[in-house]
Amino acid sequence: MTRRKQYPLRIDPQVWAAVEQWAADDMRSANAQVEWVLREALKREGRLPRNSGASPDDAAKAD
Secondary structure, eight states: OOOOOOOOOOOOHHHHHHHHHHHHHTTOOHHHHHHHHHHHHHHHTTOSOTTOSSOHHHHHHHO
16 A cells, blocks of 8 residues: 655635535545545646556545
8 A cells, every 4th residue: 555645734614614525525535535636636737647656536445
């Protein structure tokens, strides 16, 4: 299993509530949802290597 980087996140409570709701709608943990959003943004901007390991859906299954 790949070791994951832990990072303390300070975030506006309303933004976090929206992330949690979105995650619940997608049947993911909030952590997996944040990672999915970041991966999608990185892919869209061409900043994520194509062979970057697990897919965002794999991250959701791990949480």
